Amino acid sequence: MATTDEIIKRTAPSHLIDHNLIDREVESLCDGMVQYEKRPAKRRDGSTVDGLYNAWIIFNNPKQFNSYTTDMVKATILAFRRASADRQVNAVVFTGVGEKAFCTGGNTKEYAEYYAGNPQEYRQYMRLFNDMVSAILGCDKPVICRVNGMRIGGGQEIGMACDFSVAHDLANFGQAGPKHGSAAIGGATDFLPVMIGCEQAMVSGTLCEPFSAHKAARLGIIADVVPALKVGGKFVANPTVVTDRFLDEYGRVVHGEFRTGTQFKEGQAMIKEGEIDLSLLDQKVEELCAKLLDTFPECMTKSLEELRKPKLNAWNQNKENSRAWLALNMMNEARTGFRAFNEGTKETGREIDFVKLRQGLAVGTPWTEELVDSLMPQAAR
Numbered sequence: 001m002a003t004t005d006e007i008i009k010r011t012a013p014s015h016l017i018d019h020n021l022i023d024r025e026v027e028s029l030c031d032g033m034v035q036y037e038k039r040p041a042k043r044r045d046g047s048t049v050d051g052l053y054n055a056w057i058i059f060n061n062p063k064q065f066n067s068y069t070t071d072m073v074k075a076t077i078l079a080f081r082r083a084s085a086d087r088q089v090n091a092v093v094f095t096g097v098g099e100k101a102f103c104t105g106g107n108t109k110e111y112a113e114y115y116a117g118n119p120q121e122y123r124q125y126m127r128l129f130n131d132m133v134s135a136i137l138g139c140d141k142p143v144i145c146r147v148n149g150m151r152i153g154g155g156q157e158i159g160m161a162c163d164f165s166v167a168h169d170l171a172n173f174g175q176a177g178p179k180h181g182s183a184a185i186g187g188a189t190d191f192l193p194v195m196i197g198c199e200q201a202m203v204s205g206t207l208c209e210p211f212s213a214h215k216a217a218r219l220g221i222i223a224d225v226v227p228a229l230k231v232g233g234k235f236v237a238n239p240t241v242v243t244d245r246f247l248d249e250y251g252r253v254v255h256g257e258f259r260t261g262t263q264f265k266e267g268q269a270m271i272k273e274g275e276i277d278l279s280l281l282d283q284k285v286e287e288l289c290a291k292l293l294d295t296f297p298e299c300m301t302k303s304l305e306e307l308r309k310p311k312l313n314a315w316n317q318n319k320e321n322s323r324a325w326l327a328l329n330m331m332n333e334a335r336t337g338f339r340a341f342n343e344g345t346k347e348t349g350r351e352i353d354f355v356k357l358r359q360g361l362a363v364g365t366p367w368t369e370e371l372v373d374s375l376m377p378q379a380a381r
């Protein structure tokens with residue numbers, strides 16, 4: 001009987017049709033700010049497999065916490081299409097450069113300096129943003145978000161669109177929308193209720209308070225969490241977070257909550273002194289890729305399609321209306337909030353005086369250029 005290798009050699013077509021839409025390098029669309037790499041797939045024992053790969057899609061804008069510009073969004077859509085169509089690709093790993101941030105969402109500089117007050121332009125941008133989320137949810141390969149750091153705002157939204165998330169435990173998660181002039185309707189309001197339930201979704205989507213990776217694991221937003229901080233050559237859990245007990249003296253769950261006061265400060269100092277090592281994160285990601293490799297490929301894709309439905313159905317129901325609302329919102333609250341973040345500093349703060357704005361609106365003050373300027377942090381203080 002012929003071996004499988006001999007049969008493959010004899011029967012595979014000599015010419016393969018390319019199903020990509022365009023024949024262009026991902027990097028060329030965005031000055032290398034999104035990288036696309038095919039890394040050899042590995043078996044569970046760590047050995048490399050011939051002719052099979054995992055596609056790594058990497059945001060490369062670390063100075064701005066891997067926030068995505070319009071060009072990066074375009075490149076990301078192309079990257080996911082490429083990985084989806086590539087017969088040699090087992091799984092996609094979506095991550096960012098460095099250890100500080102996976103992604104903190106849309107680029108607030110571009111929002112403030114180009115899109116603010118320009119709803120028709122932002123509507124075009126939102127076409128691309130929506131296509132990026134849909135490209136993740138429509139990828140024929142399992143998508144793993146390798147959470148190499150903060151996952152905030154639109155970063156959390158594209159992260160939650162992925163099938164699995166594995167994080168290092170110094171990463172924070174959360175939304176920024178209502179604090180910065182937006183609503184978290186780029187996926188979060190669709191995904192959060194189905195992933196963590198309506199109550200916790202409400203807390204995250206409205207209050208915009210960051211939460212730890214340990215809490216993200218407890219809530220069920222991520223599949224796994226690993227330590228990244230090394231002190232004296234040994235891995236330790238994030239020292240700014242409670243990880244040594246589950247309940248407080250009143251029986252309330254405290255595991256994964258941030259420590260407070262002096263304990264928090266001591267934790268921060270420990271992080272500063274220690275060394276960050278992402279090797280355990282990479283190990284977990286590779287392990288997951290290897291498990292996915294050990295399955296029938298079409299059964300895997302069908303399983304993904306079915307298991308994505310709760311997220312996908314919510315997303316498809318809302319994405320076009322959300323796009324229109326977000327575009328018009330660029331005339332007032334987004335224009336104000338993103339400018340405030342962009343123009344403010346650590347000294348002045350980067351948010352507006354919400355009470356002042358609410359007081360003005362409460363007596364019918366219209367949105368004017370003058371009102372917006374007066375709300376900027378440097379003007380108010």
Ligand SMILES: CC(C)(COP(=O)(O)OP(=O)(O)OC[C@H]1O[C@@H](n2cnc3c(N)ncnc32)[C@H](O)[C@@H]1OP(=O)(O)O)[C@@H](O)C(=O)NCCC(=O)NCCSC(=O)C1=CCCCC1=O
Nearest residue numbers: 063064065067104105106107108109153154176180182186
């Ligand atoms: C809370 C933060 C994520 C982190 O705070 P902190 O740790 O204090 O760091 P910073 O000093 O604020 O940031 C370090 C530098 O990175 C720059 N940065 C951070 N995030 C962005 C960004 N999103 N775009 C551009 N630049 C960014 C920051 O300016 C600093 O650089 P500098 O040169 O000034 O020192 C905090 O950074 C934060 O809140 N960031 C903004 C988060 C945000 O508002 N994101 C956009 C949300 S809206 C969105 O993503 C949407 C998606 C689609 C649908 C519509 C929509 O609104």
